[in-house]
Amino acid sequence: xxxxxxxxxxxxxxxxxxxxxxxxxxxxxxxxxxxxxxxxxxxxxxxxxxxxxxxxxxxxxxxxxxxxxxxxxxxxxxxxxxxxxxxxxxxxxxxxxxxxxxxxxxxxxxxxxxxxxxxxxxxxxxxxxxxxxxxxxxxxxxxxxxxxxxxxxxxxxxxxxxxxxxxxxxxxxxxxxxxxxxxxxxxxxxxxxxxxxxxxxxxxxxxxxxxxxxxxxxxxxxxxxxxxxxxxxxxxxxxxxxxxxxxxxxxxxxxxxxxxxxxxxxxxxxxxxxxxxxxxxxxxxxxxxxxxxxxxxxxxxxxxxxxxxxxxxxxxxxxxxxxxxxxxxxxxx
Numbered sequence: 494x495x496x497x498x499x500x501x502x503x504x505x506x507x508x509x510x511x512x513x514x515x516x517x518x519x520x521x522x523x524x525x526x527x528x529x530x531x532x533x534x535x536x537x538x539x540x541x542x543x544x545x546x547x548x549x550x551x552x553x554x555x556x557x558x559x560x561x562x563x564x565x566x567x568x569x570x571x572x573x574x575x576x577x578x579x580x581x582x583x584x585x586x587x588x589x590x591x592x593x594x595x596x597x598x599x600x601x602x603x604x605x606x607x608x609x610x611x612x613x614x615x616x617x618x619x620x621x622x623x624x625x626x627x628x629x630x631x632x633x634x635x636x637x638x639x640x641x642x643x644x645x646x647x648x649x650x651x652x653x654x655x656x657x658x659x660x661x662x663x664x665x666x667x668x669x670x671x672x673x674x675x676x677x678x679x680x681x682x683x684x685x686x687x688x689x690x691x692x693x694x695x696x697x698x699x700x701x702x703x704x705x706x707x708x709x710x711x712x713x714x715x716x717x718x719x720x721x722x723x724x725x726x727x728x729x730x731x732x733x734x735x736x737x738x739x740x741x742x743x744x745x746x747x748x749x750x751x752x753x754x755x756x757x758x759x760x761x762x763x764x765x766x767x768x769x770x771x772x773x774x775x776x777x778x779x780x781x782x783x784x785x786x787x788x789x790x791x792x793x794x795x796x797x798x799x800x801x802x803x804x805x806x807x808x809x810x811x812x813x814x815x816x817x818x819x820x821x822x823x824x825x826x
Contacts, residue, residue, distance in 0.1 A: 494680050495709045497672060501568050502714065502773040503665040506757035515569055517561065519576040523554040527590055531582075534589055541592050541601070541610045549593035558597035561768070565598065565644060566800050570770030571661065577764040579650050591648045591766070591792050598768065599796030602642050602823030606695055614647065614791035616783055629793065634780040637662070637750045638719040639771050641811065642795035642822045643802075646768045649761035653789035657781030659759045659767065664716045664775050667755050668707055671745065681742040682706045685807070687732040688717075689725025694824060701726045702810035706746070710805040710815075715772035717811065720747065750775060761791070772802065797821050 509515060530549045533539075539548055546555065561572045574594070579587060588611050595601055601610040616632040632653075637660075639645075647659070672679040685703040706718050720743055726732050750756060758779075761767070769776060781789055801817035808815050812822045 495668065495672075495683055495707060495714070497669050498665040498714055500665070502570050502663060502770075503669055504569055504663045505666060505754055507754075509569075509571070509757055515564075515571050516573045516575055517557065519574060523551075523557075524576075524578065526551045526554045527577075527593070530593055531586055531590055534593065535586070541588065544589070544592050544596050544601075546596055549589075549596060551593075551597065555597055558594065562598040562798065562800070565768055565770050566798055566802070570663070570773040572768045573759075574766040574768070575762065575764065577648070577766065579648075579764050584650075587648070587650060588792065591646075591794065594766065595646060595794045595796055598646075599642075599644055599798040599801070600820040602795040602797055602820065603826065604793070604795055605824055606693065606826075608826075610794070612793045614793050615789055616781075632657075632781050632783070632789075635776075635778040636720060637747060637775050637777045638721075639664075639717055639775055640795060641824070642771055643798035643817075644768055644794075644796040645771050645776065646766060646794040646796060647761075648792040649763055649765045649767075650790040650792065651763060651788060652761060653781035654784040654787045655782045656779045657761065657789050658779045659761060660777040660779065661757045661759060661769065662750050662755045662775045662777075664707070664718075664773050665714055667746070667749055667775070668714075668716075670755065671749060675745060677738070678742040678745050679707075681738050682746060683708070686723050686739065687726035687729075688722045688811075689728055691722060691725075695826060698825065699810060701729050701732050702807075704807040704811065705805075708805040708807065711803055713772075713802040715802065715804055715808070716775070717808070718746070718775060750777070772804075795823055797823075 604612045612629050614629045617630040683705050687701050687703050690700050704717055708715050797820045803817045804815040813825050814821045
């Protein structure tokens, strides 16, 4: 059983709203460096797959990004960069700038079987709960979840007419609260759950794997939670059936994540870049509505952190390796 977590990863929403240390406002000098780096990669036909700190050179801003990557891994786990003038750039230029910033934090990971390193997030009219539905293609509200990377990042290019706010929660904070309120359920969430594979993963992988929702390994907390895929595990007859306590624990976790002392509602402004530690922060999204005048468009990166934590062995089927500091996770090929 994991002990109470008394470090800066365990924050409450009011703490984030009361101060701005987790936000960074781009300066004119930062934007000049981004423009110079963009001009270099464009003139040299450098693709997303080849981008690195060596060819997307940010002499001063890059040092700030290295500080930010330390904060994401070892501090509160969230940073929002603000003020990128997205209207100045083409869609392609924005993919290069966003990926160029990303490579200062970690290795970009494949997000589909097509090998996309960057995905656009907008409403394609998909039903999130259809067999192959993904949240990137739907305007439906997203359930609380973590992704398949060390760091999840979103760039807001344009906002929806209504809704679409990001919802974030410190998982170490919610774990502490459940441990106080229902220690039996906290213990259950630290015990194995059987997860099913997503329909968009390649064939040939074992179709299910066992992984607790809350883990701790070598003194570092890490969570994996997406209830839809835990429920998919029940499609396999060889997987043990849920116990009543396991279902109660999932219900309690879902409800607890919505409470005011856990859930941070965070609206996107155009030009915002949100970076979160995927092991200590759970995320969600409100439903949104587009109009002809205003439609939502984000870009998403999944990154494997350069100084990422080692993970418990149970993460291996999902991440490919549990070793930190290497390219791991994403959609396995």
